[in-house]
Amino acid sequence: MQELLDADGDALTRKAVELALGGDTTALRLCMERIAPARKDTPVNFDLPAMKTAQDASQAAQAVLQAVSEGQLTPLEGASVMALVEGYRKALETTELEQRIAALEATQ
Structure with missing residues (x-):
């Protein structure tokens, strides 16, 4: 065929x-x-605080929820951004844990 x-x-x-x-x-x-296929994803534009620590991710998550509640993002867009925030939070958290372990090992 x-x-x-x-x-x-x-x-x-x-x-x-x-x-x-x-x-x-x-x-x-x-x-x-x-x-001209239908777009499956579109860029979103809203204020998101910088994330330098895992704790900053909670502020970013709050910004996403607020953007959804104010209609700046659709719930689906919010869920997509939230998944990105969560992934970045995990990476930051892992980095912080590695630094703590290295500091503990250096004192021994």
């Missing part, structure tokens, strides 16, 4: 474009979905 489609791909594409230009709405939709 794939070999057949590969062999006739250009002809099928040309036919779909011809049908779309001829007014076939299904072919038009198919062509438009390939030319």
Whole structure:
């Protein structure tokens, strides 16, 4: 099946474009979905405090919740940003723990 489609791909594409230009709405939709696909994700813009420590992540999380409650972010966008904040918090926390362990080991 794939070999057949590969062999006739250009002809099928040309036919779909011809049908779309001829007014076939299904072919038009198919062509438009390939030319300009729907965006799956969009950038968001809102104030987020700097995170230099794991504790700062709680302030960042509060900023995300406030942005959602004020309508600056959709709940889905807020959840995506919150996942980023949580991942960064874990990285900061790991770094802080490594520094503490290194300091303890240096005193022994």
